[in-house]
Amino acid sequence: MSISLLLLPLAVASVAAVHAATDRDAEGRTICQVRTRMRDETLLAAALRDTGAVVGVEGQTLAATWAGVRADFQRGADDIWTAHLTGDVDDARAAAIVQAVDAAYGRQVQRAVLDRLRAQAPAAGLRLESEQVTEDDSVRLVFAVEGRTA
């Protein structure tokens, strides 16, 4: 080995763990706001569907509804999506919902990265030698270097 790297896809923001904050709207309903690490709208919508949500777009808002809970996702100036949850929800449930969405989002990112890697590696001089799914559902690919790649 000569170098080892940890990389974060651009679809994933390097932010701290999911954090929920509770407030009340003008009508006294509980609103939980949860900041996420998600950046890619298409992958977010797919992840929401993976969790069983009905997903719709309302202007700049990505709206997801589950039984008794609605989440409005809005993109901030830093391109990171924040969820505003209303309905039958408190801090703990809001965090649990967003963590489930986050896990589904991670799997969507994994799939997208693998598709991109398989498609573009040959052009970078990398030939796929082996591919293996590990116990934790990670996917390990080994490429032979066929030419100068940089």
Next chain:
Amino acid sequence: MSGRPRVEVTVHPDGSVTAQTHDVLGERCLDYVAVLEDLLAARAVDSAYTADLTRTEVPVRQENRDVDWA
């Protein structure tokens, strides 16, 4: 001992990616930071060098000798 250069990439279910180069000697391994960032549409947030950084290629020398077969 030097093997064929390889790149091992592990894509985790949380979306993060770890990668290692094998048998890429010297500073050529640094080329792969940019290659992988581009290939994965990602940015490197951590890195560590390993033993091959200081290894150099040993040229293979071939000797021809006359051998008397009894």
